[in-house]
Amino acid sequence: MAEKKKGLNLNRVDMPRQDPKERIKNFNEVALGYTEEMAVAEAERCLLCKKPLCVQGCPAEVKIPEFIALIRERKFIEAARKIKETNALPAVCGRVCPQEEQCEEMCVLNKKGAPIAIGRLERFVADYEAKMGAVEKPEIAPKSGKKVAVIGSGPGGLTVAADCAIMGHEVVVFEALHKPGGVLVYGIPEFRLPKVIVEREVEYIKSLGVKFECDVVVGRTVTIDDLMEKEGFDAVFIGVGAGAPIFMGIPGETLKGVYSANEFLTRNNLMKAYLFPEYDTPIKVGKKVAVVGGGNVAMDAVRTALRLGAEEAHIVYRRTRKEMPARAEEIENAEEEGVIFNFLINPVEIIGDENGWVKGLKCIRMELGEPDESGRRRPVPIPGSEFIMDVDTVIMAIGTRANPVIQRTTPDLEVNKWGYIVADEETCKTSKKGVFAGGDIIRGAATVILAVGDGKKAARAIDHYLRTGEW
Amino acid sequence: MFKIVEKKDWHPTICEMWVEAPRVARKHRPGQFVIIRIHEKGERIPLTVVDKKPEEGLIRIIFQKVGKTTWELGTFKPGDYIADVVGPLGQPTHIEKFGTVVGVGGGVGIAPLYPILKGMKEAGNRLITILGARSKDLLILEDEVRAISEEVIVTTDDGSYGKKGLVTDALKELIESGEKIDQVVAIGPGIMMKFVVKTLEPYKIPCIVSLNAMMLDGTGMCGVCRITVGDEVKFVCVDGPEFDGYKVNFDELMSRLTVYREEEQQALERFKNAHPEIFAGVE
Ligand SMILES: Cc1cc2nc3c(=O)[nH]c(=O)nc-3n(C[C@H](O)[C@H](O)[C@H](O)COP(=O)(O)OP(=O)(O)OC[C@H]3O[C@@H](n4cnc5c(N)ncnc54)[C@H](O)[C@@H]3O)c2cc1C
Numbered sequence: 001m002a003e004k005k006k007g008l009n010l011n012r013v014d015m016p017r018q019d020p021k022e023r024i025k026n027f028n029e030v031a032l033g034y035t036e037e038m039a040v041a042e043a044e045r046c047l048l049c050k051k052p053l054c055v056q057g058c059p060a061e062v063k064i065p066e067f068i069a070l071i072r073e074r075k076f077i078e079a080a081r082k083i084k085e086t087n088a089l090p091a092v093c094g095r096v097c098p099q100e101e102q103c104e105e106m107c108v109l110n111k112k113g114a115p116i117a118i119g120r121l122e123r124f125v126a127d128y129e130a131k132m133g134a135v136e137k138p139e140i141a142p143k144s145g146k147k148v149a150v151i152g153s154g155p156g157g158l159t160v161a162a163d164c165a166i167m168g169h170e171v172v173v174f175e176a177l178h179k180p181g182g183v184l185v186y187g188i189p190e191f192r193l194p195k196v197i198v199e200r201e202v203e204y205i206k207s208l209g210v211k212f213e214c215d216v217v218v219g220r221t222v223t224i225d226d227l228m229e230k231e232g233f234d235a236v237f238i239g240v241g242a243g244a245p246i247f248m249g250i251p252g253e254t255l256k257g258v259y260s261a262n263e264f265l266t267r268n269n270l271m272k273a274y275l276f277p278e279y280d281t282p283i284k285v286g287k288k289v290a291v292v293g294g295g296n297v298a299m300d301a302v303r304t305a306l307r308l309g310a311e312e313a314h315i316v317y318r319r320t321r322k323e324m325p326a327r328a329e330e331i332e333n334a335e336e337e338g339v340i341f342n343f344l345i346n347p348v349e350i351i352g353d354e355n356g357w358v359k360g361l362k363c364i365r366m367e368l369g370e371p372d373e374s375g376r377r378r379p380v381p382i383p384g385s386e387f388i389m390d391v392d393t394v395i396m397a398i399g400t401r402a403n404p405v406i407q408r409t410t411p412d413l414e415v416n417k418w419g420y421i422v423a424d425e426e427t428c429k430t431s432k433k434g435v436f437a438g439g440d441i442i443r444g445a446a447t448v449i450l451a452v453g454d455g456k457k458a459a460r461a462i463d464h465y466l467r468t469g470e471w
Numbered sequence: 472m473f474k475i476v477e478k479k480d481w482h483p484t485i486c487e488m489w490v491e492a493p494r495v496a497r498k499h500r501p502g503q504f505v506i507i508r509i510h511e512k513g514e515r516i517p518l519t520v521v522d523k524k525p526e527e528g529l530i531r532i533i534f535q536k537v538g539k540t541t542w543e544l545g546t547f548k549p550g551d552y553i554a555d556v557v558g559p560l561g562q563p564t565h566i567e568k569f570g571t572v573v574g575v576g577g578g579v580g581i582a583p584l585y586p587i588l589k590g591m592k593e594a595g596n597r598l599i600t601i602l603g604a605r606s607k608d609l610l611i612l613e614d615e616v617r618a619i620s621e622e623v624i625v626t627t628d629d630g631s632y633g634k635k636g637l638v639t640d641a642l643k644e645l646i647e648s649g650e651k652i653d654q655v656v657a658i659g660p661g662i663m664m665k666f667v668v669k670t671l672e673p674y675k676i677p678c679i680v681s682l683n684a685m686m687l688d689g690t691g692m693c694g695v696c697r698i699t700v701g702d703e704v705k706f707v708c709v710d711g712p713e714f715d716g717y718k719v720n721f722d723e724l725m726s727r728l729t730v731y732r733e734e735e736q737q738a739l740e741r742f743k744n745a746h747p748e749i750f751a752g753v754e
């Protein structure tokens with residue numbers, strides 16, 4: 001190829017972002033996205049490898065070199081459609097995938113420290129397609145006469161719903177909250193994933209004929225057996241995520257000023273508390289905020305706290321920067337915005353004042369010992385090293401687990417010892433006939449793209465099951 | 472969207488509605504509640520389902536106008552829609568034949584108490600009920616409670632009806648009169664429930680309470696409703712709302728309810744200024 005001979009271009013095209021000083025005063029998206037010229041320039045760097053390693057890094061097997069080649073030809077809409085062949089949510093994934101551990105990590109140019117900015121290109125073409133009003137409705141297969149219930153409207157559920165509708169099945173999505181989108185609407189903040197993008201995807205899926213019924217908590221409002229026996233659903237997909245918050249179990253967690261990240265983010269994102277009192281839901285952020293954790297959720301919470309006016313926003317993490325599971329780009333963004341990172345410390349107690357409000361966070365210093373099951377070095381406390389951080393708000397972002405409401409009312413659904421639903425890796429089939437599951441509820445809190453990948457597989461398996469009756 | 476089909480004002484500050492929510496009406500059991508959001512900009516608040524007509528797809532809610540949301544909901548009329556009603560949430564009451572059950576309800580706590588007592592009655596229990604209100608005009612559901620109770624004792628703070636005093640005074644009297652009580656169910660303000668339990672303690676009479684914690688999703692997703700019960704932290708929306716009164720940390724419950732007091736005041740003031748007519752003539 002001609003480009004190859006010219007030698008490698010290692011100048012990754014930067015993506016414009018809002019100035020950190022400005023952006024901490026608003027909730028608008030931080031990243032501004034490529035222009036056409038930037039996208040083409042970045043695409044030009046691609047070696048269009050014959051055996052593209054990047055594709056192996058993508059859980060959805062997006063046809064990366066093919067879509068990049070289309071960008072070079074300025075066929076942006078075609079590029080978007082190429083991605084959509086395997087990933088229903090490119091505008092979302094381009095923004096939130098941990099590319100540095102997936103496609104971009106595998107990219108050959110990563111050896112030279114300059115992988116192709118696959119995520120940025122992905123979001124560019126998806127946004128371009130939407131901006132041009134060129135989102136195309138695929139051909140929908142003739143009606144199969146079968147009904148599919150999708151429980152939960154996160155990325156997994158949305159993908160199943162779209163694909164099953166295209167395959168000709170009647171689909172109803174049941175969502176516990178008042179708005180569809182799952183973590184994409186209640187968890188991930190506006191400044192990282194504007195809600196209009198999620199709404200756009202939901203509208204598109206509605207245009208395929210999918211019905212959404214919000215305010216339905218399956219397990220309470222209706223059970224899976226009701227859906228299958230009384231409401232005539234032939235198959236069910238469970239994509240309810242791993243939404244139950246984990247607290248540390250240390251003294252002081254019921255003090256005022258302590259939040260789970262889920263509460264803090266839900267108030268702000270789903271309920272729009274940052275627009276209080278125009279919106280009715282309040283949120284309170286003190287002057288000095290400590291967010292416990294090192295993942296995406298912690299980054300989202302700490303950056304939200306800054307935008308709500310916190311004077312100091314701290315990350316409290318028991319390992320070091322190297323072990324932080326958050327997306328690299330968001331850690332950088334947080335640093336630029338002035339978040340203070342405190343590594344190798346772990347909270348042992350939250351201290352309250354006489355009125356029950358937080359006034360400090362007692363922590364102990366840690367050091368890294370032997371590697372644990374996850375391969376990361378295990379943090380061990382240093383005896384006698386306790387100290388008190390002067391904070392008035394503490395946000396726990398140390399993870400989530402399965403919510404047992406569905407399992408409790410569906411006894412024939414097998415779950416593992418952590419309460420996650422057991423499902424076949426290839427087909428997402430559960431132990432209950434006609435019931436499939438995918439996303440965080442089968443593997444614990446993971447990523448959007450893994451949920452999308454499950455959705456793709458499950459839709460194929462559901463279609464097969466509905467057409468053949470084979471289980 | 473959930474249509475309001477009937478509305479009744481018990482008092483300028485206490486309102487009742489029958490709302491179309493067929494799925495909730497079908498599944499509801501005593502002790503369970505719904506979360507509602509009145510419109511697109513609304514907050515999510517929990518309300519007990521006081522009664523239901525499953526065949527008609529209706530549920531009955533009763534609320535006291537305290538903050539901006541409940542005041543605004545009070546302006547809704549039959550034919551209007553509530554944006555969201557989700558439920559039934561929480562664990563249903565554990566109902567069995569205990570023998571003599573004493574219900575203690577304070578203020579709008581009588582609303583969640585009533586369906587539980589009804590369930591207790593249907594299970595063959597003998598009911599004695601103590602209802603407390605600040606004054607006569609704030610007392611709700613008296614006739615319905617009388618219809619299922621063998622005896623009803625009313626107390627008012629100002630003595631405008633029934634006995635002057637608190638529900639705990641009446642409860643103590645009842646116990647001391649030699650009445651054999653097998654189970655108490657107490658629902659009302661945190662402070663009332665706390666003192667009901669204190670009153671019962673010397674006699675070791677078991678007591679169920681239903682907690683009015685702050686809530687957001689109501690499905691176990693946010694943890695704002697957490698409260699210490701015994702030596703565990705429980706989520707009221709999924710583990711409750713009913714707990715063994717002897718184990719609940721009521722001080723913590725009351726403290727946590729004040730987190731947004733300033734914001735609630737601010738929102739209410741703003742609403743008052745925008746709609747003074749709604750508040751005309753109401754203290
Ligand atoms: C704050 C935050 C930031 C994140 N950042 C990233 C990131 O940058 N990149 C990334 O790849 N991943 C990120 N993740 C993880 C990612 O969002 C999840 O892995 C993904 O959303 C899981 O998708 P899902 O389809 O399994 O379900 P979810 O998105 O969890 O959605 C489940 C839906 O089901 C609904 N539901 C639950 N129970 C019921 C019920 N009983 N009945 C009906 N509905 C029900 C819920 O209300 C919810 O809407 C983040 C997660 C959080 C919380």
Ligand code: SF4
Nearest residue numbers: 058062093097102103
């Ligand atoms: S979906 Fe994610 S992993 Fe796959 S190509 Fe896009 S950014 Fe990379």
Ligand code: FES
Nearest residue numbers: 687689693694708
């Ligand atoms: S209200 Fe959110 S967990 Fe109970």
